[in-house]
Amino acid sequence: MPTASLQHYGESRHDWTRQQVLDLFALPFNDLLFTAQQVHRVHFDANRVQVSTLCSIKTGACPEDCAYCPQSARYDTGLEREKLMKVEKVLEEARAAKASGATRFCMGAAWRSPKKKDMPYVTQMVREVKALGMETCMTLGMLNDDQAQELADAGLDYYNHNLDTSPEYYGEIITTRTYQDRLETLGRVRAAGMKVCAGGIIGMGEGEKDRAGLLMQLANLPDHPESVPINMLVKVAGTPLEEERDLDPFEFIRCIAVARIMMPKSHVRLSAGREAMSDEMQAMAFLAGANSIFYGEKLLTTANPEANKDMQLFQRLGIQPEEYQQYADEAAVEAELAAQITEQQNDPFFYDAAK
Numbered sequence: 001m002p003t004a005s006l007q008h009y010g011e012s013r014h015d016w017t018r019q020q021v022l023d024l025f026a027l028p029f030n031d032l033l034f035t036a037q038q039v040h041r042v043h044f045d046a047n048r049v050q051v052s053t054l055c056s057i058k059t060g061a062c063p064e065d066c067a068y069c070p071q072s073a074r075y076d077t078g079l080e081r082e083k084l085m086k087v088e089k090v091l092e093e094a095r096a097a098k099a100s101g102a103t104r105f106c107m108g109a110a111w112r113s114p115k116k117k118d119m120p121y122v123t124q125m126v127r128e129v130k131a132l133g134m135e136t137c138m139t140l141g142m143l144n145d146d147q148a149q150e151l152a153d154a155g156l157d158y159y160n161h162n163l164d165t166s167p168e169y170y171g172e173i174i175t176t177r178t179y180q181d182r183l184e185t186l187g188r189v190r191a192a193g194m195k196v197c198a199g200g201i202i203g204m205g206e207g208e209k210d211r212a213g214l215l216m217q218l219a220n221l222p223d224h225p226e227s228v229p230i231n232m233l234v235k236v237a238g239t240p241l242e243e244e245r246d247l248d249p250f251e252f253i254r255c256i257a258v259a260r261i262m263m264p265k266s267h268v269r270l271s272a273g274r275e276a277m278s279d280e281m282q283a284m285a286f287l288a289g290a291n292s293i294f295y296g297e298k299l300l301t302t303a304n305p306e307a308n309k310d311m312q313l314f315q316r317l318g319i320q321p322e323e324y325q326q327y328a329d330e331a332a333v334e335a336e337l338a339a340q341i342t343e344q345q346n347d348p349f350f351y352d353a354a355k
């Protein structure tokens, strides 16, 4: 690929066309990974990965019909339903997550949207987890303006609400809420001043044009989501997608690389489906620009072998977990980023794609 065509990659853009995105997907694999890695190094330390932990604060019995989800009440997956977790129990899990090296604690509830009576509990969770010195994220379904504001006032850092797939393929996966509903919740989260975590799932039978459509939707939002989880479908028995064909791992890695190029300053997260990936596939995902992972909730047990396995992989790859830094203001963030970039540019292995 001619070097000149790399010039504009690395800049934040919000005007991607589907053809431009498909052109990225069509690059030879090595060119795509090389480009993504260069873009990655413009904005991030390539050897640091942010670690989040996910805690299910209310499990199962969800009225929605997301075809991939074992928590939907419509599918018989054998999942045990649990009511909203007590605040003290959530804090116990958050402390364990922090001790395992997580800097962000994500709390998820299987709701269509939170009810008025739930809000005092979830906002208390946000305040108390923050007091432990962790970043907070919640995913509670659709929000109205007041709920978004309440969460922001409690100090919630991130709100997760995924778009899942392209607008065209969406109807194959969910019928109980619209794409527009999702975009409106994302808009409310932004308007209330919180950071956005939004991504999708790969391997649900969608085509490349749908993957391109999903990434186009995310990248063409007025602001890129700060976190972009790219999930690989976990085929759960009892859900409509249990028989879906296996995804070619290279298709998944391509998606990570294209997300990195299109949203150069976002944290691109490897989340669901990571357990099914080999160490080599995860390493390739980091090379393609993934720089955030989830420790699953089951990893919060005492033995925690999976977490140890993650740390061993980090060690084998020379990766450090990203530290949580609380900045007083945006100027401090810019200054820190500029310092990191200068440091990278002095690195003899750094190649400036913009020149």
Ligand code: SF4
Pocket (backbone or CB within 6 Å): 062, 063, 064, 065, 066, 069, 070, 071, 072, 109, 110, 111, 112, 141
């Ligand atoms: S809204 Fe969330 S919890 Fe409910 S079925 Fe969809 S993905 Fe599952």
